[in-house]
Amino acid sequence: MYQLHYWPGIQGRGEFVRLALETAGAPYVDVARGPEDKGQGVPALMALLEDGPRPPFACPALVHGRRVIGQTAAILLYLGPRLKLVPAAVADRLWVHQLQLTIADAVTEAHDLHHPVGSSLYYEDQKPESLRRAQDFRRNRLPRFLGWFETVLARNPRNERAGVPRLVGARLSYADLSLFQLVDGLLYALPQATHRTLKKTPLVAALHTGVPQHERLAAYLASERRLPFNEEGIFRHYPELDG
Amino acid sequence: MYQLHYWPGIQGRGEFVRLALETAGAPYVDVARGPEDKGQGVPALMALLEDGPRPPFACPALVHGRRVIGQTAAILLYLGPRLKLVPAAVADRLWVHQLQLTIADAVTEAHDLHHPVGSSLYYEDQKPESLRRAQDFRRNRLPRFLGWFETVLARNPRNERAGVPRLVGARLSYADLSLFQLVDGLLYALPQATHRTLKKTPLVAALHTGVPQHERLAAYLASERRLPFNEEGIFRHYPELDG
Numbered sequence: 001m002y003q004l005h006y007w008p009g010i011q012g013r014g015e016f017v018r019l020a021l022e023t024a025g026a027p028y029v030d031v032a033r034g035p036e037d038k039g040q041g042v043p044a045l046m047a048l049l050e051d052g053p054r055p056p057f058a059c060p061a062l063v064h065g066r067r068v069i070g071q072t073a074a075i076l077l078y079l080g081p082r083l084k085l086v087p088a089a090v091a092d093r094l095w096v097h098q099l100q101l102t103i104a105d106a107v108t109e110a111h112d113l114h115h116p117v118g119s120s121l122y123y124e125d126q127k128p129e130s131l132r133r134a135q136d137f138r139r140n141r142l143p144r145f146l147g148w149f150e151t152v153l154a155r156n157p158r159n160e161r162a163g164v165p166r167l168v169g170a171r172l173s174y175a176d177l178s179l180f181q182l183v184d185g186l187l188y189a190l191p192q193a194t195h196r197t198l199k200k201t202p203l204v205a206a207l208h209t210g211v212p213q214h215e216r217l218a219a220y221l222a223s224e225r226r227l228p229f230n231e232e233g234i235f236r237h238y239p240e241l242d243g
Numbered sequence: 244m245y246q247l248h249y250w251p252g253i254q255g256r257g258e259f260v261r262l263a264l265e266t267a268g269a270p271y272v273d274v275a276r277g278p279e280d281k282g283q284g285v286p287a288l289m290a291l292l293e294d295g296p297r298p299p300f301a302c303p304a305l306v307h308g309r310r311v312i313g314q315t316a317a318i319l320l321y322l323g324p325r326l327k328l329v330p331a332a333v334a335d336r337l338w339v340h341q342l343q344l345t346i347a348d349a350v351t352e353a354h355d356l357h358h359p360v361g362s363s364l365y366y367e368d369q370k371p372e373s374l375r376r377a378q379d380f381r382r383n384r385l386p387r388f389l390g391w392f393e394t395v396l397a398r399n400p401r402n403e404r405a406g407v408p409r410l411v412g413a414r415l416s417y418a419d420l421s422l423f424q425l426v427d428g429l430l431y432a433l434p435q436a437t438h439r440t441l442k443k444t445p446l447v448a449a450l451h452t453g454v455p456q457h458e459r460l461a462a463y464l465a466s467e468r469r470l471p472f473n474e475e476g477i478f479r480h481y482p483e484l485d486g
Binding site for chain 1: 297310314316317337338341344345351355360361362369372376379380382383384398
């Protein structure tokens with residue numbers, strides 16, 4: 001049984017871990033969404049961040065037996081083989097991890113769109129800075145990130161023309177799930193700019209529409225466990241930042 | 244023989260890899276600093292980023308035999324056991340990796356101090372935004388990052404009171420080298436704010452002064468291979484951002 005610790009109310013970075021657990025059908029508790037009188041809820045999350053010999057810097061954190069693991073990409077590195085969401089070869093696993101780290105970089109930039117000055121301030125207090133950063137992101141960074149993933153998909157020799165494109169090998173990996181989530185979030189936050197970019201990255205677009213065909217993932221996405229995107233999370237839709 | 248690919252002229256993210264290779268005394272070629280007529284220089288770096296079945300998103304990249312690895316933290320994950328810069332236990336290795344990923348997050352924020360709007364613009368074109376971001380960084384993020392590393396050092400049961408503090412176990416790991424580099428860069432970029440914070444994080448300060456006592460590392464730091472910090476790299480000293 002896995003324990004996932006993440007802030008309730010938003011998908012956030014926890015969602016990348018959730019997608020892997022849900023797709024694999026792995027049993028887990030989403031601790032901070034649970035009842036406090038059963039030792040769950042936000043107090044349990046806060047205790048995890050503060051106590052223990054190796055406290056995570058931030059959420060998400062995964063507890064598995066005696067292990068406490070922070071950092072989204074490290075959690076997925078740990079879970080990948082256990083959930084059968086990576087190929088068997090060591091070199092392939094490191095490549096999947098590299099892809100995940102690059103997705104993490106893109107996620108940070110997507111967050112900083114609305115928080116270019118600092119996380120301690122409200123969006124409303126950094127709006128002029130956000131407008132400038134968003135322009136740079138739409139013009140330069142968004143095409144650069146999705147363009148790179150397009151290249152990775154195009155150069156994966158195991159991709160068949162007919163099926164859903166995969167980033168590594170012929171089977172679904174957690175990097176595919178994470179790229180789906182990145183694109184899904186960007187479509188929510190910046191629909192115009194993202195649709196425009198996806199026209200030039202057809203394999204990324206096909207991955208985004210194809211990945212949710214997975215049965216367990218589809219069931220999760222249709223469930224109440226999948227929170228909607230909102231303006232508290234990483235991907236926020238402020239129309240003035242799109243265009 | 245390892246090949247390190249990184250932009251010449253700056254320490255940048257390549258320095259985290261260099262410190263590990265140099266401390267271990269591992270043979271490596273710093274490709275982009277080599278002569279073009281021997282197949283090195285920037286053209287070799289550009290080819291690596293563009294060609295091949297699994298092109299890195301950005302530098303640094305490590306080539307080892309047929310392997311091409313991008314993302315600083317993934318490179319160090321790969322090198323750690325080979326350079327004997329991580330403990331033997333799998334759980335410890337994952338913890339060292341987690342520390343490295345958090346250092347990477349801090350490095351990104353240190354970079355964005357002078358580029359809060361976008362990397363495609365000059366600092367001079369985003370100075371008002373930088374002033375605001377730097378204030379938030381000095382007040383909130385810098386104490387938070389170094390405070391967390393202080394906690395990690397204080398809770399490492401293998402640390403002896405007398406010696407140089409270590410983040411994990413009793414021996415030097417690549418995370419120690421990377422934390423040294425982070426603090427060194429912050430002291431260059433924001434000397435006032437960093438000295439002030441280090442007074443409250445004495446173990447981090449002791450790690451920073453103690454780590455360069457390592458003989459091979461000391462020799463590297465005194466060599467011409469160690470480029471000085473400058474205003475082209477990640478850690479830039481703009482006095483108006485300090486205080």
